[in-house]
Amino acid sequence: MLRLIALRVAMAVPVMLVVATIVFLLLRLSPGDPALVLAGDNAGPEAVARIRAEMGLDRPLLVQYFGWLGEIARGRFGISILSKVPVLALIRDRLEPTLVLALSAIVITVVLAVPLGAIAAWRHNSWIDRGVMMLSVVGFSVPAFVIGYLLILFLSVKADLFPVQGYVSPFSDPVAALRHLALPSLTLALVFMALIARVTRSSVLEVLGEDFVRTARAKGNVERRVLWRHALPNAAVPIITVIGLGIALLISGVVVTESVFNLPGVGRLTIDAILARDYPVVQGLMLFFALIYVGVNLLIDIAYVIVDPRIRY
Amino acid sequence: MSATGQARSMPQRGVLLEALLSNRVVLCSSVLLLAIMLSAVFAGLLTGTDTFLIRPRLRLRPPGSEFWFGTDALGRDVFALVLHGGKLSLLVGLLAAVSGAVIGTAIGLVTGYLRWLDPVVMRIMDGMMAIPGILFAVALVSLVGPSLMAIVAAITFAEIPRVTRLVRSVVLSVREESYVRAAEGLGIPPLLVLLRHILPSCIAPLIVQTTYMFAAAILSEAVLGFLGVGFPPDIPSWGNVLAEGRAVFQRAPWTIIAPGLFLAMTVMAVNLLGDGLRDRLDPRLSRAAKVSS
Numbered sequence: 001m002l003r004l005i006a007l008r009v010a011m012a013v014p015v016m017l018v019v020a021t022i023v024f025l026l027l028r029l030s031p032g033d034p035a036l037v038l039a040g041d042n043a044g045p046e047a048v049a050r051i052r053a054e055m056g057l058d059r060p061l062l063v064q065y066f067g068w069l070g071e072i073a074r075g076r077f078g079i080s081i082l083s084k085v086p087v088l089a090l091i092r093d094r095l096e097p098t099l100v101l102a103l104s105a106i107v108i109t110v111v112l113a114v115p116l117g118a119i120a121a122w123r124h125n126s127w128i129d130r131g132v133m134m135l136s137v138v139g140f141s142v143p144a145f146v147i148g149y150l151l152i153l154f155l156s157v158k159a160d161l162f163p164v165q166g167y168v169s170p171f172s173d174p175v176a177a178l179r180h181l182a183l184p185s186l187t188l189a190l191v192f193m194a195l196i197a198r199v200t201r202s203s204v205l206e207v208l209g210e211d212f213v214r215t216a217r218a219k220g221n222v223e224r225r226v227l228w229r230h231a232l233p234n235a236a237v238p239i240i241t242v243i244g245l246g247i248a249l250l251i252s253g254v255v256v257t258e259s260v261f262n263l264p265g266v267g268r269l270t271i272d273a274i275l276a277r278d279y280p281v282v283q284g285l286m287l288f289f290a291l292i293y294v295g296v297n298l299l300i301d302i303a304y305v306i307v308d309p310r311i312r313y
Numbered sequence: 314m315s316a317t318g319q320a321r322s323m324p325q326r327g328v329l330l331e332a333l334l335s336n337r338v339v340l341c342s343s344v345l346l347l348a349i350m351l352s353a354v355f356a357g358l359l360t361g362t363d364t365f366l367i368r369p370r371l372r373l374r375p376p377g378s379e380f381w382f383g384t385d386a387l388g389r390d391v392f393a394l395v396l397h398g399g400k401l402s403l404l405v406g407l408l409a410a411v412s413g414a415v416i417g418t419a420i421g422l423v424t425g426y427l428r429w430l431d432p433v434v435m436r437i438m439d440g441m442m443a444i445p446g447i448l449f450a451v452a453l454v455s456l457v458g459p460s461l462m463a464i465v466a467a468i469t470f471a472e473i474p475r476v477t478r479l480v481r482s483v484v485l486s487v488r489e490e491s492y493v494r495a496a497e498g499l500g501i502p503p504l505l506v507l508l509r510h511i512l513p514s515c516i517a518p519l520i521v522q523t524t525y526m527f528a529a530a531i532l533s534e535a536v537l538g539f540l541g542v543g544f545p546p547d548i549p550s551w552g553n554v555l556a557e558g559r560a561v562f563q564r565a566p567w568t569i570i571a572p573g574l575f576l577a578m579t580v581m582a583v584n585l586l587g588d589g590l591r592d593r594l595d596p597r598l599s600r601a602a603k604v605s606s
Contacts, residue, residue, distance in 0.1 A: 018440025026452060137588075141581035143532055145539050146555070146573035153566050164563075252447040256536060271540055274452050282452055290443040 008301050012294050019290040020072060024065055027279050055081070055279075072287065078280030080273075087284030091266060097167045098254055098265035100177075104185040105192060105250065113193040114232075114239065117200025121208060122227050132197055139194025144253055148187040148260035155183060165262040184261040188253045192246055199242040203235035210234070237304060244300035251289050339589030342582035349579050353399030360393035375567065382571040385554075386561045391571050394549045398572060401550035402534050403579070405461070409468040409530035414523045416469070417476020418515065422507050424477065425484025435481075438474035446471030447536055454542040464544070468533045472526050479522055483515045517594040524587035528580045535576050551576045 035052040052058050056067065071078065077087040120132035156164045162183050170177035207213065208231050216230040217223075255267035262268075266285065273281035334340050367387045376383040382391035424434040450467035457463040487493060488511070496510050497503075531551070537543045538552020539559065546553050551572045558568030 014436045015439040015443060018437050019443050022440060022444060022449075026449070027456070137581055137584060138577075140584055141528070142577040143535050143539075143573065143580075145536070146569060146577065149562055149566075149569050149573075153562070157563055248442070248445060251445040252536075255445070255447060256539070259540060270448055271451065274448075274455050275541060277455075286444060286448060286452070289445050289448065290440075293443045293445070 004305060005302060008298050012298055015294055016287075016291065017069075019294075020069060020287060021065075023283050023286045023290075024068060027283060028061060028064070068283075077284035077287065080278055080281045082276055082278050082281075087281050090269060090281060091285065091288055094264060094266045094269045096169060096265075097263045098258070098267060100170060100181065101184055101188060101257065101263065101265060102250055102254055104181055105188040105253075108185060108189040109192045109196050112189075113196040114200050116193075117197040118204050118227060118232050118235075120197070120201045121204035122223075122231075124205060129201075132201065136194040136198045139190045142190075144187055144191055144256050145260050147190055148183070148257060151183045151187060152260075167261075167263045167265075184257050184263060187260065188250070188257045191249055191253055195242060195246050195249065196239065200235065200239050203238040204231050207231045207235045240300055240303055244297045247293050247296045251293065336589050336593075338585050342585040342589070345578060346582040346586065349399060349575065349582070350403060352396050353403055356393070356396035356400065360390065360396055375565070376571075383565060383567040385557055385565070385568050387557075391554070391568060394554045395551070395572050395575050398549040398551045398554050399575065399579075401461075401544060401548060402531055402552065402576070405465055405468065405534045405550070406527045406531035408461075408465045409472065409533075410523050410527035412465065413469045413472030413526050413530075414476055414519055417473045418480050418512075418519060420473065421477040421480025422484060422512065422515075425481040426488065426503065426507055426511070431481075434477070438477050441470065441474045444471075447533065447540075450533060450537055451540055451542050454537060459542060459544050461544075464534060464537060467537070468530045471533075472529070476519070476522060476526075479518055480515050483518060484511055487511050487514045521587055521591040521594060524583060524590060528583040528587065531576065531580055531583070 035048050035055065035057055049058075056064055059067075068078075075088075079086050080090060083090070116132050120129040123129055152164055156162045163180050166180060168176045168180045170181075204227075212234075213226060213231055216226045221230070251267075254265065255270060257263070258265045258267040259271060266288070270282070270285045270289075272278075273285065334343075367389065368384075369387070372384065372386060376391075382395060385391055385394065420434065420438075424431050446468075449470060450464075453467040453470070454463050484507075493506065493510050496506050501509075534543065534550060535552040535555055538550060538554075538556045541556060543552035543556060544550045546557060554572040555569060555576075558565070558572070562569045
């Protein structure tokens with residue numbers, strides 16, 4: 001077990017190195033001088049030179065690259081050019097809305113999509129199966145921001161059931177927080193639900209044809225118990241895999257959803273930083289998101305061993 | 314595997330077409346997709362081009378007999394914008410899907426075939442997958458400027474690792490087959506072995522994957538537009554029409570609903586077509602291939 005974890009962590013290091021290299025190259029090899037952009041139109045050449053020196057942009061590319069890698073390895077993700085605040089502090093301040101949003105979307109997904117997918121498989125080719133599949137296609141096809149705006153239009157503007165936009169911390173006012181959170185988390189959950197329901201369905205469908213399910217039925221188990229106790233746990237591995245891969249979907253969704261509902265989270269921070277060309281913040285945030293993706297998939301690799309005792313390394 | 318693999322990867326064209334058209338869902342989505350493509354190509358004939366003029370007098374008119382989908386904040390006909398916008402959006406989708414498929418296939422073929430290269434390339438692909446595609450695209454386009462090439466390249470980047478993994482897995486499973494061994498034994502150069510004997514096995518899953526990438530790329534263009542780094546508003550695309558609607562959508566929801574509906578219908582038609590192709594070309598090809606797109 002410990003060996004497995006060590007092995008997996010060791011494999012994640014080169015992946016993160018690749019991510020760091022891509023992010024670095026993306027921002028350095030693009031046309032246009034960042035110092036010129038930051039200094040603004042009215043700045044004289046000495047102001048531009050000062051900013052360039054401040055950011056280390058006057059040094060050779062390789063020196064910049066290894067210097068930056070060294071900083072990251074020491075846990076220093078740089079300092080925002082605009083606000084002069086360390087990137088990690090910026091992320092920390094904006095993390096709460098994002099975490100609350102993402103976690104509630106995951107909860108909605110697991111609570112709704114997994115049972116729906118399982119029931120769709122169990123009642124294969126029935127109207128409920130077709131309904132779930134149709135909803136899943138719709139969820140994949142309608143962009144999240146269009147869904148978000150439709151929800152705002154009908155449930156907030158027309159029906160006045162929910163606030164239009166904004167964020168309230170669940171730690172200050174839980175009731176208002178729930179009302180503010182309902183539409184964004186539903187928007188974010190929809191794509192994820194489409195994915196998970198579909199995978200659950202096909203995975204359970206496959207398992208339902210197995211011998212042990214027939215045995216469970218033959219032993220006189222009620223159908224409900226066969227489905228939840230025998231079929232679903234054995235269909236868990238693909239579902240968990242897809243939840244891990246779906247983290248990428250969730251991260252993109254967070255960025256869009258925070259923009260639609262004006263939530264002051266990490267996704268909003270990223271877009272603002274990109275549009276303002278705050279390079280250190282953009283670099284730090286991309287690494288941060290990649291780290292989450294790699295970390296979650298690492299945890300899932302480890303979860304396999306717990307869920308499926310046959311997997312050994 | 315080899316016999317069925319061959320049959321699976323090289324279906325008779327006539328049989329395939331017949332089977333596809335007998336599937337009602339595939340038939341409907343093909344017709345819908347064709348209609349949307351034609352309406353985009355012939356948008357000029359259908360709506361004229363003077364509809365993009367800024368007419369402040371006609372701002373934010375609701376949908377009616379004069380303007381089917383209403384007008385936007387600049388007084389432009391939303392119906393015309395949506396039809397014309399389809400041109401750019403579909404072009405981006407097509408270019409990104411095809412270039413993703415071509416580049417990903419090239420890398421996947423070589424990686425799967427050369428053992429020593431495999432671990433290095435796969436770690437690079439893992440790294441590319443770990444970067445959120447949309448953020449990479451927004452960053453790239455905002456740095457380079459919203460040209461067609463920049464937007465297509467930004468969207469393609471995120472698709473490459475998926476194609477590479479797909480093709481590589483096929484190559485790995487086919488590489489040890491006796492017909493590949495035989496070709497190698499006859500002294501056929503590796504490049505020719507790859508192209509003549511291994512590539513055909515990749516075609517079926519590639520067609521399916523390219524369809525899904527087409528759908529995903531159209532969505533990505535819209536998201537880029539929505540986040541403010543899409544095409545400049547003087548040439549309409551679904552993305553920038555949606556972006557324009559953002560500011561006024563509470564007063565004029567049709568500015569979001571109309572392009573959103575067209576976009577969603579297109580993506581849905583393409584996805585359903587992909588599902589149909591997948592069921593026909595390879596029933597075992599799991600949905601997992603599409604998972605993260």
